[in-house]
Each structure stands twice: as C-alpha cells, then as structure tokens.
Amino acid sequence: MSSPDTSTPPPSQNGMPYAIAAYLVWGLLPLYLRLVHDVPPAEFVGWRTLFTLPVCALIIIAMRQGPALATALTNPRVLGTLALTSVLIGANWLTYVLAIQAGHLFAASLGYYINPLVNVLLGTVFLGERLSRAQWVAVGLAGVGVAILAAGAGQTLGISVALAGTFAAYGLLRKLVAVAPLPGLSIEAGLLAIPAIGLVTWGHGPAGIAIGHDTGHSLLIAASGVVTAVPLLLFAHAARRMNYSTLGFVQFLAPTIVFLLGLFLFHEPLHPVQLACFVLIWTALGVFCWDLWRRGRKG
Numbered sequence: 341m342s343s344p345d346t347s348t349p350p351p352s353q354n355g356m357p358y359a360i361a362a363y364l365v366w367g368l369l370p371l372y373l374r375l376v377h378d379v380p381p382a383e384f385v386g387w388r389t390l391f392t393l394p395v396c397a398l399i400i401i402a403m404r405q406g407p408a409l410a411t412a413l414t415n416p417r418v419l420g421t422l423a424l425t426s427v428l429i430g431a432n433w434l435t436y437v438l439a440i441q442a443g444h445l446f447a448a449s450l451g452y453y454i455n456p457l458v459n460v461l462l463g464t465v466f467l468g469e470r471l472s473r474a475q476w477v478a479v480g481l482a483g484v485g486v487a488i489l490a491a492g493a494g495q496t497l498g499i500s501v502a503l504a505g506t507f508a509a510y511g512l513l514r515k516l517v518a519v520a521p522l523p524g525l526s527i528e529a530g531l532l533a534i535p536a537i538g539l540v541t542w543g544h545g546p547a548g549i550a551i552g553h554d555t556g557h558s559l560l561i562a563a564s565g566v567v568t569a570v571p572l573l574l575f576a577h578a579a580r581r582m583n584y585s586t587l588g589f590v591q592f593l594a595p596t597i598v599f600l601l602g603l604f605l606f607h608e609p610l611h612p613v614q615l616a617c618f619v620l621i622w623t624a625l626g627v628f629c630w631d632l633w634r635r636g637r638k639g
Contacts, residue, residue, distance in 0.1 A: 355581030359590045362574035365567070366452075367597025370606070372567055373440045375560055379550040381437040382543030384564070387551065388433060389529055389536035391565030396526035399569070409523040419527070421517040425510050426528040429572075430535070432506040439499045445602030446614055447496035450489065451503030452595035453621040456628070457482040458508035459587065466512060469583065472635070478628035485620030492613030511579050511587070521576030525569060586632060592625050 376384060400409060412418045439448040460479055463469040471479070490497050514524060544550060551558045578587055599618070602608040 355578040355587070356590065358574045359578035359582065359587055360593065362571040362578060363591050363593040364597070365571040365574075367594035369436075369567070370440050370445060370448075370598060370601050372563075373437060376550075376557075376564075377441055378545075379561060380543055380545045381434060381441055382539045383545070383550060384437055384561070385430070385434045386536040386539030386543060387561050388564040388568050389430070389532045390540070391562050392529040392568045393526070393533060393565070395565040395569040396522065396529055399522055399573075400526060403522065405520065405522050408520050409526060412519045412523045412527060415518070418517055418519050421513055422519065422524055422527045423531055425513045425517070425524075426531040428506045428510040428513070429528060430532050432503060432510065433568075435499060435502045435506070439503070443606065443608055444496055444499055445598055445606055445608050446610060446618075447499040448503060449595040449598040449602060450614070450617065450621070451500035452507070452591060452598070453618070453625070454482065454486060454500055454504040455508055455591055456625070457486070458504050459511065462508055462512045463583075467515075472631055474631035474634075475628055478624040478631070481620050481624035481627065485617040485624070488613060488620065489617040492611075492616075511575070514576055515579045521573050521580070524576065525572055 379387070400406060412422075436448060439445070439451075457479055460471065460475070464471060486497075486500075489500070514521075517524065519527075540549065547553075551561055578590075582590075603610060
C-alpha cells in the first residue's frame with residue numbers, strides 16, 4: 341500500500357461540499373433503482389460497471405488527466421491496491437442493489453449508519469486518528485445498537501454489516517493509495533469490466549438481456565454510469581481532504597434519506613428491534629456531531 345502523494349491536501353473541511361453532494365446522491369439512489377427494478381441485480385451491476393467506463397473516459401479527456409492515468413497504470417503498488425478496492429466496491433454495489441430490490445431499505449440504511457462506526461475504528465487503528473471521550477461514547481452507543489439488532493433481527497444484519505464493511509474499507513484504501521480520484525475510479529471500472537461482461541451475459545432474466553427492448557428503459561440503465569461515477573468521484577475528493585472519522589459521520593445524510601424513503605414511500609414495516617437500533621445509532625450520531633461542533637467552536 342502506498343502512502344498518500346505529496347499533492348494530497350491536508351485533512352480539513354474543504355472536502356465538506358464534496359461529501360454532502362455525494363451522500364445526497366446516494367440517499368436518493370433507491371428512487372433510481374425503483375425505475376430499473378425489473379433488471380436482475382447481477383445484470384444491473386454489470387451494466388453499471390460497463391457504463392461507468394465511458395463516463396470516466398470522457399471526464400478524463402475533458403479534464404486532461406490522461407498522464408495521471410498512465411502514471412497510475414505503471415505503478416504496481418497502485419494497481420494492486422486498486423484491484424482490491426475494485427472488488428470491495430463491486431461487492432458493495434451488488435449487496436446494495438440486492439437489498440433494495442428485496443425491499444430491505446431499513447437494512448441498507450442501517451448499513452450506512454453503521455459505516456461511521458467502522459470508519460472511526462479504521463481511522464483510529466490505521467491512521468492514528470484520536471477520538472475524544474464523547475466520540476468513544478458515540479462509538480459505544482452504536483455498538484450496542486448493532487448488538488441489539490443482531491439479537492433480534494439477525495436475518496438482515498448481514499446486509500448491513502456487508503455494506504458498512506465493504507464501503508469503509510474501500511474509503512480507507514482510496515484515502516491511502518497514491519492516485520487521483522478519477523484515474524483511480526477509471527482503473528477500478530476497467531478491472532471490473534471482464535466480470536461485468538460475465539454478469540450481463542449470464543445474470544440476465546428469462547426475457548433476455550435488459551438493454552435493447554425499449555429505448556427509454558435502455559437509457560435509464562445507461563444512466564447508471566453517471567449515477568455511479570459522479571458520487572464516487574465526489575466521495576474520493578472528500579476522503580482525501582477530510583479527517584476520515586469526520587467524513588464517516590457526515591454520511592448520515594444518505595441513510596437518513598433511505599430510511600425516510602423506506603418508511604414513507606416504500607412502506608416497509610419497521611419492527612421494534614430495528615427502531616431500537618436506529619434510536620441508538622441516531623443518539624450516537626448526535627453525540628459525535630455535538631462533540632465536533634463543540635471542539636470546532638473552541639478552535
């Protein structure tokens with residue numbers, strides 16, 4: 341694993357707009373997935389990967405980042421790390437689409453509420469970031485919430501843990517690897533292209549491959565490239581400009597939107613054990629954000 345390059349800006353709040361924009365897009369993603377719900381999850385993830393490649397190529401040409409891409413492609417350490425991040429983000433995509441299509445919006449939402457807890461632990465262990473006493477209280481409350489869910493609703497806990505773990509590990513590695521966001525995402529999409537072709541070829545439903553039957557529907561599937569590339573690029577910019585623990589707690593925007601969509605639009609039943617877990621996670625988020633605000637005022 342490479343250390344961050346010297347051009348990486350120091351962690352600060354200048355990454356906040358990128359983070360907010362990324363998480364808003366991710367929060368509204370179930371609305372888009374509802375429009376393409378008839379596409380089998382494996383096939384959709386395949387198309388999502390394949391359509392991300394040309395979007396990245398166009399942006400690289402427009403932003404003249406070809407030399408940065410070439411440099412990354414000739415660095416074995418960078419390629420090795422990006423091979424791992426491509427697996428992580430691919431697994432995250434597939435898990436999320438499966439969860440939404442199965443109607444488990446609360447499980448998906450909870451996964452991204454747990455994500456800050458995992459981010460905090462990774463930032464502490466691997467980045468040497470220090471937490472205040474109040475922040476450790478927040479971590480403890482979140483841990484209790486997860487334990488309650490594991491005891492009372494373990495059938496969907498796997499979805500939540502998989503989403504939180506894969507995305508937290510992805511964000512940490514992308515923060516550390518010495519590659520700019522756009523070339524990095526382009527290489528990840530390229531590495532996933534061959535598996536994606538397999539998913540499209542063998543993962544389609546009885547009616548055959550989803551694209552080509554209806555122009556409007558095909559364009560909706562093709563839009564997955566933009567829907568994928570834009571928020572990931574925004575997130576990668578944010579991850580390289582912010583304290584990783586702080587970045588993790590900004591992400592409450594996305595799961596809150598997903599939770600509200602599940603409750604009011606998708607009408608998913610909310611079980612008492614799930615509600616108890618959510619209350620503890622929300623309390624943990626409140627404690628952590630209050631501590632950040634308090635320390636910011638002192639600063």
